[in-house]
Amino acid sequence: MRERADTKVLPSTPVEKLRLYAVFGLFSLGFLYVVGGLAYRQLIQANDLKEQSDNQSRRIVLRPPARGRIYDRNGFVLVDNRARWSVKADLAALQKEFRSEYLRLLAAERARQAVQVDTERVMELARVNVLQGWLNKVWFVIDENQRKTVRKPAPGKSSPLAPPGERKVNIEDLRKHLRERRALPFTLVADLAFPVANMPAGPDEGVKAVARFIEQFPVEGPIRLESDIIRTYPYGGMAAHVLGYVKDSEELPPNVEDIAEVRSESMQKLRQTGKTGAAGVELSFDHVLKGLSGWELWTKTSSGYNQTRLKYSEPVQGSNIPLSLDLRIQRKTEQALAEIKDSQGVPLPAAAVMLDVQTGEILALASQPTFDPNRLAGRITIADYDEVEKSGAWLNRATQGLYPPGSTFKIVTAIAGMRKKVVDWDDILECGAFYRVGDRDFPEHEPVGYGDVDLDKMLAISCNVWNYQVGLRAGPDALAAEARRFGLDTPLLETASSSDGPDAAYTELPYAASRGLVVPDREYKLRIKAGPWHDGDTANTSIGQGYLLTSPLHMASFAASLARGETRTVPTIIHDPARDGRHRGSTPIGLNKAQLDAIRGGMVRCVEEGTGRSAHIQGLPIAAKTGTSEYFKKGEKAHLAWMIGYAPADRPVVAFCVLVEGQLDTSTWGGKTAGPVVKQMLETWAGTGEKQSTEPAR
Amino acid sequence: MDQNRQGARASYVALAVFVAGWILLPSAVRRLNREAFVEFQAPALHLVGKSRDLATFWEKKSRSSEELVAAGRDLARINAALEIKLKGMEDVRRENTRLREVTRYNVPADYLSVVARVATRDSSSWWQRIVIRKGRNDGIRPGAPVVFGDTVVGRVTAVHLTTSEVDLVTSPGFRCTAYLEGDDQNRIVLINGVAANSLGTAKARVSVIPYDYLLPAGTPARVTTTGMGGVFPSGLTLGYLDGGAYATQVGNFKESLLVPSRDLYNLQEVSVLVPIIQTPGEALMQGDQFQ
CATH class of the missing domain: 2.40.10.340 (Rod shape-determining protein MreC, domain 1)
Structure with missing residues (x-):
């Protein structure tokens, strides 16, 4: 109390007052700074900050659309989408089991060795053990054999779905998953219907495996069932070169960028992996098949989980595409090609094409060896890629393969000769065992020659000497001009047919032969620095050898043009019932009726009694020309077997071309090797062949 | 006051001891307890079901004879309709049997x-x-x-x-x-x-x-x-x-x-x-x- 009485309040001095003002001023400045800052944030930056805040708490989830279907000309589905059911383990829900197994393993390890234990390794082993336990349970349920053996389990018993080795948790996959996607469930079985990659299950077996899991596996627990859409090719490798395959794509579809919310750079975007075409029609018509992506705008929790869906737009499935292929003919063609085997029993590389003569629509386009697009629809493994690469199946031999056309070119030589008026349909030429050109004898394939030969006989027996003479009389320029008139060096399938209008220019099948097609002439030989043109080159060209290179599709188109008496056929892979049959750049062939009849008669005779007898079908007149050309395979001489033509000969409806690459000997001949394939194709087209099932292959 | 508090404390302690004991019990014992409870409860469940059956029985028994006659008439009509349907099904059944015999398809009794x-x-x-x-x-x-x-x-x-x-x-x-x-x-x-x-x-x-x-x-x-x-x-x-x-x-x-x-x-x-x-x-x- 005394101290309080002693305390005196002193009057303020001028100095202290100044100090007070200074402090007051300082505080005022601070206050003004805060108010100014607030005003700046609230009045000027308000919109930006609000948007930033919204973006941080929102997320766009992009939903890829289902791709459109691909049909054949009769409405059979060639490419479809199917549900893929996968089994996944929720790692967060398994933490307790991991811990328990870890402690058990740790105790065992410590009891076994006193030295320091690698706890990381033990933890990894614990995870693998637990996941393996659950995977065993999944297999226990989905493997139908267990139903029979459930009372007496047979350890290690093989299943129709998978060998036991495939039922292990892949430790590398688990490590990668924990490193990159720890928050997501770990995939135990990627596709329940096809639990072993590259090993298709039997009929209904896959669906049964899915159903068994759904109905028999406990609903509650850490094992989840998820489903998504996957591309499926019901007929396996059939028409694989036409259909192509799809690959993963994470690119933003163009329509998604139009959404105002998505344009914001700062907003998190979760995109599910979509699919994009990688080859064939899947690639060339990707813009039609892929559809429009859907999107969802979500608010998210502080932990990053989706909370409320604010807006959404459904994905729109891509459009369907009707192909001009005929499933029955395509399937039979591939089966027929697969029957041509080498001495080891391996099918020879080959190609076959069948066209509608009037419209140019491709009814069958087969290339052998082929691949199964189902194996490439997910992620392509290195092993799969290498296997296809090693077999040479990437190449579409029908559109990309470049071969000398051999004797099938003799029709062009004959037309060139008649148009140049150096020979006529009824002229008879003396054809011996060989024909001397310069200082070299060009041989006939018949050792004693054929004697008197006219056009009709030449086409039936494929006489070489007749063509040497006519080719040399017409000259190399006439031969080249005629081949070009038929478009043998013009890229095909690169633009739509004229019926689609002048603006509809697109590639129908990617990577079809455009470079490398060769119709040789003097300038070409100089360009490749092979020296000046000789008569020998003309003789070679006249029988479809030498520098000539074309594709089976070109030769099929040539046959279709010949059947109509025109010069060009624009083949197309798209079916359009309204197609009018006009072909861009096509002109009349320029021969009189007698000449045309003579060519047709010779081609009919070729099948009736000549080199193409193996294609003969009772009651169906066929006009065809065989060819056996030489080429070098791995440095050794081999034969290419050709057969082109059309049927029925009197009222042409379909044109065809078959090519087979022979093995390293000369056992492959045009009529003998390619003829049976032509026969089976035409029998199926005419409906006289063995009844073909349209059930998908399993 | 203190006695009340002690009583409350004792009941909390007893609850905690019970909960802890339940958690620490081996799972087999807990399962046995659960099963025993269900089996103990089962007669009561049976009784409930049977009581309901009995109530339904008496409810139907108390209906007037007019109501029963009307119900019987409706039932006869339904029966007649079902008879016709059954005859149609008989043909299908015979065809089914015939096809099974032809294809030697034995349907296992699953x-x-x-x-x-x-x-x-x-x-x-x-x-x-x-x-x-x-x-x-x-x-x-x-x-x-x-x-x-x-x-x-x-x-x-x-x-x-x-x-x-x-x-x-x-x-x-x-x-x-x-x-x-x-x-x-x-x-x-x-x-x-x-x-x-x-x-x-x-x-x-x-x-x-x-x-x-x-x-x-x-x-x-x-x-x-x-x-x-x-x-x-x-x-x-x-x-x-x-x-x-x-x-x-x-x-x-x-x-x-x-x-x-x-x-x-x-x-x-x-x-x-x-x-x-x-x-x-x-x-x-x-x-x-x-x-």
Whole structure:
């Protein structure tokens, strides 16, 4: 109390007052700074900050659309989408089991060795053990054999779905998953219907495996069932070169960028992996098949989980595409090609094409060896890629393969000769065992020659000497001009047919032969620095050898043009019932009726009694020309077997071309090797062949 | 005051000791306790069911003779209609037998049918479940499908000595595969029970409906079992699609609701189809034969 009485309040001095003002001023400045800052944030930056805040708490989830279907000309589905059911383990829900197994393993390890234990390794082993336990349970349920053996389990018993080795948790996959996607469930079985990659299950077996899991596996627990859409090719490798395959794509579809919310750079975007075409029609018509992506705008929790869906737009499935292929003919063609085997029993590389003569629509386009697009629809493994690469199946031999056309070119030589008026349909030429050109004898394939030969006989027996003479009389320029008139060096399938209008220019099948097609002439030989043109080159060209290179599709188109008496056929892979049959750049062939009849008669005779007898079908007149050309395979001489033509000969409806690459000997001949394939194709087209099932292959 | 506090403290301590003791008890003992409780409760459940049967009996017995005559007349008409239908079915049955003989197709007897009366119903929002008056003594095993006529009612989830618990189709614990009427490709869809809203009608969810599936015009689409999963025989009715399928968040599939074809809470009697051969799923649930 005394101290309080002693305390005196002193009057303020001028100095202290100044100090007070200074402090007051300082505080005022601070206050003004805060108010100014607030005003700046609230009045000027308000919109930006609000948007930033919204973006941080929102997320766009992009939903890829289902791709459109691909049909054949009769409405059979060639490419479809199917549900893929996968089994996944929720790692967060398994933490307790991991811990328990870890402690058990740790105790065992410590009891076994006193030295320091690698706890990381033990933890990894614990995870693998637990996941393996659950995977065993999944297999226990989905493997139908267990139903029979459930009372007496047979350890290690093989299943129709998978060998036991495939039922292990892949430790590398688990490590990668924990490193990159720890928050997501770990995939135990990627596709329940096809639990072993590259090993298709039997009929209904896959669906049964899915159903068994759904109905028999406990609903509650850490094992989840998820489903998504996957591309499926019901007929396996059939028409694989036409259909192509799809690959993963994470690119933003163009329509998604139009959404105002998505344009914001700062907003998190979760995109599910979509699919994009990688080859064939899947690639060339990707813009039609892929559809429009859907999107969802979500608010998210502080932990990053989706909370409320604010807006959404459904994905729109891509459009369907009707192909001009005929499933029955395509399937039979591939089966027929697969029957041509080498001495080891391996099918020879080959190609076959069948066209509608009037419209140019491709009814069958087969290339052998082929691949199964189902194996490439997910992620392509290195092993799969290498296997296809090693077999040479990437190449579409029908559109990309470049071969000398051999004797099938003799029709062009004959037309060139008649148009140049150096020979006529009824002229008879003396054809011996060989024909001397310069200082070299060009041989006939018949050792004693054929004697008197006219056009009709030449086409039936494929006489070489007749063509040497006519080719040399017409000259190399006439031969080249005629081949070009038929478009043998013009890229095909690169633009739509004229019926689609002048603006509809697109590639129908990617990577079809455009470079490398060769119709040789003097300038070409100089360009490749092979020296000046000789008569020998003309003789070679006249029988479809030498520098000539074309594709089976070109030769099929040539046959279709010949059947109509025109010069060009624009083949197309798209079916359009309204197609009018006009072909861009096509002109009349320029021969009189007698000449045309003579060519047709010779081609009919070729099948009736000549080199193409193996294609003969009772009651169906066929006009065809065989060819056996030489080429070098791995440095050794081999034969290419050709057969082109059309049927029925009197009222042409379909044109065809078959090519087979022979093995390293000369056992492959045009009529003998390619003829049976032509026969089976035409029998199926005419409906006289063995009844073909349209059930998908399993 | 102090005594009251001490009493309260003692009761908390007793509760804590009980809870701790329950947690620390071996799981076998806990399971035994649970089973013992269920078996203790079973006579009461039987009594409830039988009382209801008795009440129904007396309710019917008290009807006037006019009402019974009218009911008898209606029944006779229905019988006559069914007779005609049965005659039509007889031809189909004969044709079926003939075809089986021609193809030498032997249909194995996969299931043993056990008829059971319904004792109680639990129609809470979460678990739509019934208790039936047959159990382990009658050969019922967990996982067995439960049907009424050609309609799936649910699936046995727990079996006791004289009673069994059945998860209805609308229960969240129910899952099976199904075909949709009008899908000519017979693609399987997933049926899952869902927890109903309070006072709402229980339904099940139909998911993974193919994008190109179109509802048949006119009538609601029937949803049937596939018979592929090894649990339910094929062709049984699960219910009907509600209103129409609509697109889901998944985007590439459609989703809809399933309306059960019968009022599952008014069933008096059901059949349990006990598989003659144990399914792997059943072995997995028991855990004793899993390799």
